[in-house]
Amino acid sequence: MNGADAIIKCLEKEGVEIVFGYPGVAICPFYNSILDSDIRTVLIRTEQNAAHAASGFTRVSGKPGVCAVTSGPGATNVITGIATAFADSIPLICITGQVNSELIGSDVFQEADITGAVESFVKYSYLVKDVNDIPRVFKEAFHIANTGRKGPVLIDVPIDIQNAQIAKFHYPEEISMRTYKPTVKGNMVQIKKVIKELEKAKRPIICAGGGVLLSDAEGELREFSEKYKIPVVSTMMGIGAMPTRHPMYYGMVGNNGKPCANRAMNESDLLIMVGARVADRAVSQPDLITNNKVLVHMDVDPAEIGKNVGPHIPLVGDVKHIFEDLMNQEIVCGRTSCNYEEWIHTLDGYKEKMAVIRKPNKDYVDPARFITMLSDKMEEDGIYVADVGQNQIWSCGYHIVKKGRFLTSGGMGTMGYSIPAAMGAKLAQPQKQVVAVCGDGSFQMSMMELATMRQHDVPVKIIVLKNNYLGMVREFQHYTYKDNYSVVDLSGSPDLEKLTSAYGMDFLRLETMEKADETIDAFLKEDKSVLLECIIDPMDLVR
Amino acid sequence: MKRIYSVLVENRSGVLCKVAGLFSRRCFNIDSLAVGETDDPAVSCMTIVSSGDERTIEQIEKQLNKKLDVIKVKTFDENKSISRELMLIKVKYNRNNRRDIMENCDIMKAQIVDMSKNMMIIQICDVPERIQLFIKMLQTISIVEVARTGTLALPKCIDF
Numbered sequence: 001m002n003g004a005d006a007i008i009k010c011l012e013k014e015g016v017e018i019v020f021g022y023p024g025v026a027i028c029p030f031y032n033s034i035l036d037s038d039i040r041t042v043l044i045r046t047e048q049n050a051a052h053a054a055s056g057f058t059r060v061s062g063k064p065g066v067c068a069v070t071s072g073p074g075a076t077n078v079i080t081g082i083a084t085a086f087a088d089s090i091p092l093i094c095i096t097g098q099v100n101s102e103l104i105g106s107d108v109f110q111e112a113d114i115t116g117a118v119e120s121f122v123k124y125s126y127l128v129k130d131v132n133d134i135p136r137v138f139k140e141a142f143h144i145a146n147t148g149r150k151g152p153v154l155i156d157v158p159i160d161i162q163n164a165q166i167a168k169f170h171y172p173e174e175i176s177m178r179t180y181k182p183t184v185k186g187n188m189v190q191i192k193k194v195i196k197e198l199e200k201a202k203r204p205i206i207c208a209g210g211g212v213l214l215s216d217a218e219g220e221l222r223e224f225s226e227k228y229k230i231p232v233v234s235t236m237m238g239i240g241a242m243p244t245r246h247p248m249y250y251g252m253v254g255n256n257g258k259p260c261a262n263r264a265m266n267e268s269d270l271l272i273m274v275g276a277r278v279a280d281r282a283v284s285q286p287d288l289i290t291n292n293k294v295l296v297h298m299d300v301d302p303a304e305i306g307k308n309v310g311p312h313i314p315l316v317g318d319v320k321h322i323f324e325d326l327m328n329q330e331i332v333c334g335r336t337s338c339n340y341e342e343w344i345h346t347l348d349g350y351k352e353k354m355a356v357i358r359k360p361n362k363d364y365v366d367p368a369r370f371i372t373m374l375s376d377k378m379e380e381d382g383i384y385v386a387d388v389g390q391n392q393i394w395s396c397g398y399h400i401v402k403k404g405r406f407l408t409s410g411g412m413g414t415m416g417y418s419i420p421a422a423m424g425a426k427l428a429q430p431q432k433q434v435v436a437v438c439g440d441g442s443f444q445m446s447m448m449e450l451a452t453m454r455q456h457d458v459p460v461k462i463i464v465l466k467n468n469y470l471g472m473v474r475e476f477q478h479y480t481y482k483d484n485y486s487v488v489d490l491s492g493s494p495d496l497e498k499l500t501s502a503y504g505m506d507f508l509r510l511e512t513m514e515k516a517d518e519t520i521d522a523f524l525k526e527d528k529s530v531l532l533e534c535i536i537d538p539m540d541l542v543r
Numbered sequence: 544m545k546r547i548y549s550v551l552v553e554n555r556s557g558v559l560c561k562v563a564g565l566f567s568r569r570c571f572n573i574d575s576l577a578v579g580e581t582d583d584p585a586v587s588c589m590t591i592v593s594s595g596d597e598r599t600i601e602q603i604e605k606q607l608n609k610k611l612d613v614i615k616v617k618t619f620d621e622n623k624s625i626s627r628e629l630m631l632i633k634v635k636y637n638r639n640n641r642r643d644i645m646e647n648c649d650i651m652k653a654q655i656v657d658m659s660k661n662m663m664i665i666q667i668c669d670v671p672e673r674i675q676l677f678i679k680m681l682q683t684i685s686i687v688e689v690a691r692t693g694t695l696a697l698p699k700c701i702d703f
Contacts (some may be wrong), residue, residue: 016633115557116557116560119560119561119564120564120568121564127557144611177611178613178614179553179610179611179613179614180611301609302605302608303605303606303608303609303666304599304603306598306602306605307598307602307605310598
C-alpha cells in the first residue's frame with residue numbers, strides 16, 4: 001500500500017462519497033488510487049469551483065466536502081474557494097499535490113508554497129513529510145474541520161510521499177491533540193444570567209447567524225422562540241434558520257436587510273446574538289448597539305465574542321447545546337412578567353407599515369416579485385443558492401424559505417459561487433430541487449461548469465437575472481459617483497440560448513412578468529438542467 | 544498599553560511563521576519576540592511583547608489561543624513579571640575613551656567579553672529600559688554593531 005492508497009482508505013473511513021477536483025502530475029498517484037475505490041470523482045472545470053462545489057456539498061450534507069487538486073497553479077487557484085469557505089466557517093478538506101519533497105524550496109516546475117499561502121484562510125494546514133503520518137493527519141484534519149468553529153483544512157502531500165510504501169495502515173480511533181479542545185457546553189452560570197435577563201426584559205430579540213445552521217440548531221432555535229414567544233431576526237448567513245413566513249420571524253438585518261428587522265433590533269432591550277460575528281454588513285456601528293440594551297453573545301469561537309462588540313453576557317459553546325440547556329431552565333416570571341405580547345404587537349405593526357414598496361418597470365421582469373413567485377412554486381425542501389451582487393440582495397429579501405436551505409457566500413461575497421455550490425448541493429441530495437440564481441456577471445464567472453453538469457449529470461436549475469451590467473457596482477456608482485459608470489458595462493456577453501444549446505441544456509427566457517407563471521412552471525417541471533434567462537431593468541436598484 | 548505574552552507552542556517547523564503571520568494579518572504590533580526551547584524539547588516558548596488598546600490586547604490572546612499549534616498562552620503586565628534582555632554591542636575605542644567606556648560598563652554592570660586593538664564587544668543583561676540607556680551612554684563613541692535578544696519574561700513568583 002502506498003501513500004495515495006492510504007489517503008483513499010482514510011477518505012473511505014471518514015465516509016467520503018465524492019471528491020471534486022482537477023488532476024495534474026503532482027496529484028496523479030491519488031487519482032490513480034481512487035479508481036480502485038467507490039468514491040465518485042467529479043472533474044470540475046477550474047479549481048476554485050472544486051472548493052465551492054465541496055462547500056455546497058458540505059452545507060447540505062453536514063459532512064466535510066473534499067476537493068483534490070494538483071500543485072502550483074492548481075493549488076493557488078483553489079485559494080479563493082478556501083477563503084470563501086473560511087469566511088463562512090464551512091468545513092472542507094482540501095488535498096493538494098506537491099512536488100517531490102526533496103525538491104521543495106528549489107522553485108521547480110509547478111511548485112507553490114501552498115501551506116504558506118493559505119495560512120490566513122484555513123483553520124489548519126498540513127505538509128505531509130512522512131508517509132506514515134497520513135492516517136493521523138487525515139483523522140485530525142476531519143476532526144478539526146468539523147468541530148468547534150468549523151472551517152477548511154488543507155493537506156499538502158508531495159508526490160514522493162503519495163508513492164512511498166506505508167509500513168502499516170492503522171486508522172486511529174481517538175484523537176489526542178493537546179492544543180485543540182473546543183468548548184461545546186455553555187457555562188451554566190452564564191446561561192442562568194441569560195434567563196435572568198429574559199425575566200427582566202420587555203423587548204427581547206434573537207439575532208440568528210450562520211452558526212445556528214452550522215450547529216444544526218434550527219429546530220432548537222424555533223422551539224425556544226416559540227416557547228417563550230421571542231421574536232427572531234437573522235443575518236444573511238442565518239437566513240433559513242427560521243422559515244421566512246414564521247410569525248416570529250421578522251427578516252434579515254443589516255444595510256441590505258429589512259427595515260422592520262433593523263428597527264426591531266434597535267428598539268429591543270435584550271439582544272441575543274447567536275452564532276453571528278457582528279460584522280459590518282449586519283451591524284454598521286457595533287460599538288453603539290450596546291447603548292440601550294443588554295447584549296448576550298453566544299458563539300462557539302471565544303475570539304468572536306468581544307471582537308466587534310463587547311457583550312454584557314458572553315456565552316461560549318455550541319449553540320445547539322446552549323439552546324438545549326436554556327430550554328431546561330424555567331423562566332420564572334417575576335415582578336414585571338415575561339410576557340412579550342405588547343412587543344410582538346409593535347413588531348407586527350412594523351412588519352406591515354415598513355414593508356418595502358417597489359415601483360417595478362413593467363417592461364421588464366421584476367426580480368423581487370419573480371423570486372417570491374419562484375420560491376412559492378419551488379418544492380418545500382428545495383435548495384436555493386444565491387450568487388453575489390444585486391441578485392443576492394433580492395434573493396435575501398424576497399426568497400421564501402420553507403423547509404429547504406438558502407445558500408450564499410455571505411462573508412467573502414465571492415462571485416461565481418452559486419453554480420458550483422448548487423452542483424455540490426445537488427450531488428449531496430440528488431432527490432432535492434436545487435436552483436442557482438445569479439446575475440449575468442456572476443454567471444460568466446463560473447459558466448464553464450455547465451460542462452461539468454452535463455458530464456456528471458447534475459441537473460441543477462439556473463436562473464440568470466440579465467441586465468448587461470455589474471448591477472451591484474453600478475448601483476454603488478449611481479449613489480456614490482453620481483452615475484459616473486466605470487467598467488460595469490457587460491456588453492459582449494454570450495447569447496445564452498446558443499450557449500445552453502452548445503452544452504445540450506434546456507433554455508427559457510422571460511422578458512416581462514406577463515408570462516412569469518407558466519415560465520416558472522416549465523422551468524421547475526422536470527428534474528433536469530434548465531437555464532432561465534430573466535431580462536431585468538438595468539437601472540433597477542436594490543435600495 | 545504594553546503587554547507580555549508567554550506563548551507555549553509545539554516545537555515544529557512553520558509555527559513561528561504562523562504566529563508572526565497572525566500578528567501582521569490582524570495588524571497587531573510586535574515590539575519584541577524571543578523564541579527558545581523549554582525543558583521539554585517538543586515545546587518552545589515564545590515571549591512576545593505587544594502593545595495596543597484593551598480590546599486589541601484581549602483579541603491577541605484569543606487569536607493566539609485559536610492557533611492549533613499553540614499549547615498555552617500566559618499574559619501579564621511588565622510590573623508583574625521579571626523581564627530581561629541580553630545585548631552584545633561592538634564599539635570602536637581609543638586611548639582617550641577607553642577608561643570612560645570601562646567606567647560606564649562598571650556603572651551598568653556590563654562586561655567586556657572580547658577585545659582587539661581598537662574594538663571591543665560588551666555584553667549586558669538587564670531590563671529593556673536599562674539596555675536602552677546603555678546604548679545612549681555609548682552613542683558618544685562609535686558603535687559598530689548591536690545584537691539584542693528581545694525581552695524574555697516570566698511572571699513573578701507569588702509572595703509568601
